[in-house]
Amino acid sequence: xxxxxxxxxxxxxxxxxxxxxxxxxxxxxxxxxxxxxxxxxxxxxxxxxxxxxxxxxxxxxxxxxxxxxxxxxxxxxxxxxxxxxxxxxxxxxxxxxxxxxxxxxxxxxxxxxxxxxxxxxxxxxxxxxxxxxxxxxxxxxxxxxxxxxxxxxxxxxx
Numbered sequence: 001x002x003x004x005x006x007x008x009x010x011x012x013x014x015x016x017x018x019x020x021x022x023x024x025x026x027x028x029x030x031x032x033x034x035x036x037x038x039x040x041x042x043x044x045x046x047x048x049x050x051x052x053x054x055x056x057x058x059x060x061x062x063x064x065x066x067x068x069x070x071x072x073x074x075x076x077x078x079x080x081x082x083x084x085x086x087x088x089x090x091x092x093x094x095x096x097x098x099x100x101x102x103x104x105x106x107x108x109x110x111x112x113x114x115x116x117x118x119x120x121x122x123x124x125x126x127x128x129x130x131x132x133x134x135x136x137x138x139x140x141x142x143x144x145x146x147x148x149x150x151x152x153x154x155x156x157x158x
Contacts, residue, residue, distance in 0.1 A: 001021065001028070004021055004022060004023065004025075005019060005020065005021050006019075006020045006022075007019055007020070008020070017034055017036050019032065019034070021049075024049075024051060025051070026051050026053055026075070028049060028051060029049055029050060029051040029075035030048070030049060030075075031046060031047075031048050031049075032046065032047050032048070032049060033045070033046045033047075034046075034047075050074060050075050050076055050130060051074070051075045052072065052073070052074045052075075052120075052122070052130050052131065052132035053071075053072070053073050053074075053132065054070060054071065054072050054118070054120055054132045054133070054134035055070070055071045055073070056068065056069070056070055056071075056134065056136070057069045057071065060137060061137060061138075061139050062110060062136065062137070062138045062139065063138070063139050063140065064109075064110060064111055064112060064138055064139065064140030064141070065109050065110065065111075065140075066110070067106060067107065067108050067109070067110075068106065068107050068110055069104055069105070069106045070085075070104065070105045070106075070107075070118055070120070070134060070136070071103060071104045071105075072103045072104070072105075072120030072122060072132060073103060074122050074130045076122070076124055076128055076130055078124035078125045078126040078128060079124060079125040080102065080103060080122060080123075080124055080125075081123050081124060081125050082122075082123040083100060083102070083103050083105075083120060083121065083122055083123070084120070084121040084123075085100060085105045085118065085119070085120055085121075086117075086118070086119040086120075086121070087114070087116060087117070087118055087119075088116045088117050089117070089119075092105075096108075097109060103120070103122060105118075105120070110138050111138065111140060112138055112139075112140040112141070114136065114138055115136055115137050115138045116135070116136060117133055117134075117135055117136075118133065118134045118135075118136050119131060119132070119133045119134075120132055120133075120134075
């Protein structure tokens, strides 16, 4: 897994034998086990890493008015019982512009105002809740609604 993993050598003296993985990939999910020997003593621990992914179809960049699909998946093994989506911290419900089904969320005619933080929350049968965030960027015209712009002769116009 090199060069994505590291251990803080300076922290080992204080009993911290943490493993850092950056960036985490979907196939990193699973059980991790550590054994540390000091003199005649052996300490061990197990940690399970679950991974949540949000994928965008079509991939970035997304252009205004082209339908897009956000998918939220987790390595959690229990049955998925519910999915909630949030845009910039506010819950988003299915409507004429949005649809949601089994961890996926579609935006039929995205606009520049749909850019920002999209957060999915997955709820499982064992009451586990996992979530992930995707920063969505949509290319489009974010200017005045009136396409006529006046500028004084001799000045600059944007």
